[in-house]
Amino acid sequence: MKKAVFPGSFDPVTLGHVDIIERALPLFDEIILGIGVNSDKKYMFSLEERVNFLNETFKQEKKIRVETYTGLTVDFCKKENAGFILRGLRNALDLEFEKTIGQANFEMAGIETVFLIASPGKGHISSTVVRDIKKHGGDYGFMVPAIVKP
Ligand code: ADP
Numbered sequence: 176m177k178k179a180v181f182p183g184s185f186d187p188v189t190l191g192h193v194d195i196i197e198r199a200l201p202l203f204d205e206i207i208l209g210i211g212v213n214s215d216k217k218y219m220f221s222l223e224e225r226v227n228f229l230n231e232t233f234k235q236e237k238k239i240r241v242e243t244y245t246g247l248t249v250d251f252c253k254k255e256n257a258g259f260i261l262r263g264l265r266n267a268l269d270l271e272f273e274k275t276i277g278q279a280n281f282e283m284a285g286i287e288t289v290f291l292i293a294s295p296g297k298g299h300i301s302s303t304v305v306r307d308i309k310k311h312g313g314d315y316g317f318m319v320p321a322i323v324k325p
Contacts, residue, residue: 178257191300195263231322249284
């Protein structure tokens with residue numbers, strides 16, 4: 176059984192995440208959406224909201240499960256018996272950032288990271304921009320699934 180963990184903050188889930196997750200579905204038997212909880216980090220949406228957004232967005236999809244975790248992503252993967260990490264790449268900055276993490280994760284645990292490149296027209300979408308628009312009272316609906324829309 177091929178299992179992947181897609182780790183992230185999902186603060187909030189965006190149509191960019193949805194693009195990567197849906198395109199990865201044929202590659203795996205199960206994809207676990209792992210919301211990493213970092214007590215040093217400030218989030219805009221509560222953990223309950225972020226879990227609910229993901230559960231609602233993918234409620235029809237039997238191969239997807241939503242979980243939260245603390246600590247190292249590789250330890251969470253081992254606990255879940257997942258051999259792969261799924262990540263998305265938007266640009267060269269993402270690649271540089273992801274490269275070292277992917278290499279470290281492979282060295283630490285032999286877990287491969289599978290990267291999918293953002294679909295055309297999706298690479299500009301980011302949770303950071305959504306949070307910024309929200310903070311200033313703008314409409315961020317075009318970047319997020321229906322359940323997240325204001
Ligand atoms: P983190 O807080 O770990 O950066 P995010 O929730 O922001 O978590 O992102 C999780 C993953 O989703 C990362 O691999 C990121 O590159 C990817 N991702 C985010 N937005 C997009 C997008 N628009 N297209 C493709 N991948 C994306």
